[in-house]
Every structure is written in structure tokens, then in C-alpha cells.
Amino acid sequence: MTRTIFHTATTLDGYLATTDDALDWLFAVPGSDEAEAAFGGFLSGVGALVMGSATYEWLLRHERLLDEPEKWAGFYGTRPTFVFSSRSLPPVPGADIRLVSGGVQAQWESIRDAAAGGDVWIVGGGDLAGQFIDAGVLDEIRLSVAPVTLGSGKPLLPRVLGADRLTLVDAKRAGQFVELVYAVGGTSEA
Ligand SMILES: NC(=O)c1ccc[n+]([C@@H]2O[C@H](COP(=O)([O-])OP(=O)(O)OC[C@H]3O[C@@H](n4cnc5c(N)ncnc54)[C@H](OP(=O)(O)O)[C@@H]3O)[C@@H](O)[C@H]2O)c1
Structure with missing residues (x-):
């Protein structure tokens, strides 16, 4: 399912990033091999990806994907990727990039169908991610918590969720990271 x-x-x-979308703090964490190994296991169960335009544009810039499009398949295989944006963004040549906009509810059926029984990775x-919670379709939050503080930046999850909505189902150490898994339950107030 x-x-x-x-x-x-x-x-x-x-x-998730500095206010100007930098991730240097993440790459500076030493010995991320264990966290990367855990991520590989997660990705194998993923059927479709979803991201916002800032995340997509960061990937385009940082990995120079318009010049080296073959790198995309090395990261994500042939999985369909839904990019939410109100703008017209360039697709990575050869990758299955689907630009969408508007409410999550309107896109949900296409996203779920594209995952073809695999998981949907936000x-x-x-x-x-909050919009998927608002739409009542987010099942789980998996965090790799880095030993870093930034003081400001792009927020992890700008929503109000009490302990009636989040249940800790797993916690373990992966090198310098803590891997936390929460089940999301209940419904958002309209
Ligand atoms: N730490 C990590 O592992 C990690 C993971 C993921 C991302 N990141 C980084 O964190 C940062 C996230 O940036 P962000 O918070 O700005 O989020 P984002 O979700 O990547 O981008 C937000 C933009 O997506 C578009 N968008 C979002 N919802 C939409 C909707 N329903 N319809 C149409 N367009 C929609 C809007 O821009 P437009 O309409 O103008 O296109 C919005 O400003 C990025 O720098 C990314 O690289 C880090």
C-alpha cells in the first residue's frame, strides 16, 4: 500500500536550509555514511517524488542538472517527480518531471497513481509537506537530525501539530545524526 x-x-x-537555500551545514557533518545507507533502503521503496520549486531549483543549480542531466537517474532512477510551482521551470532532459500547481487534493490521485504501489516521498x-498534512494524505515524517543549529532559515514544518497528531514510532542513531520516525494521524482543522 x-x-x-x-x-x-x-x-x-x-x-531545512538557510534563508538563501544553502545546505553547506549538512555536508559539513562528518561521517554521514550510516545516514546515507539508511536513506538508500528508504529510496528503494519509493515510487514517486514530490518537491517544491526551491528544492528543485537547488538541485538544478547544485548538481548542474541541465548540463549533466544523466546525474538525475543516478540519484532518483526513473521515478516520476512532481514539482509544485506557479512558474514554468525547465525539466531535466530525460527525467520524468511533472510540473504541477494548485492544491494538493487536486493532484493527489495522479501522484498516488504515478507511485504505482510504491511510497510517495515528499x-x-x-x-x-504541510500542504500534504492539510490535505490529510501525509502518513509519516522521517527526520535525520543533524548536530547543527542555524538560528533562522527555511522551516522544517510550519504547522501546529500536537501530540494527538504525531506519534514517535522509531528513534535511532546513525553516526552524528538521529533518525526519528513519526506517524501522522488525525485531521487538520479547516
Ligand atoms: N535538509 C534537507 O535535506 C532538505 C530537503 C529538502 C529541501 N531542502 C532545501 O530546503 C529549501 C526548501 O525551500 P522552501 O521552503 O522554499 O520550499 P519548496 O517547497 O522547495 O519551494 C517553495 C516554492 O514552491 C512553490 N510551491 C509550493 N507549493 C505550491 C503549490 N501548492 N502550488 C504551486 N507552487 C507551489 C512556490 O514557488 P513558485 O510558485 O514561485 O515556484 C513556493 O515558493 C530548499 O533550499 C531546498 O533545497 C533541504
């Missing part, structure tokens, strides 16, 4: 999972690395104080950012 398809599950929808927001899986991301985060700082200890709840940021890559980020935090507000987009």
Missing part, C-alpha cells in the same frame, strides 16, 4: 512520507534532513532547531520544503 502506498504511504506518503516526508523524509528530510533537518537542523536541531528545525531548519522531499520538501516544509510548507509543501
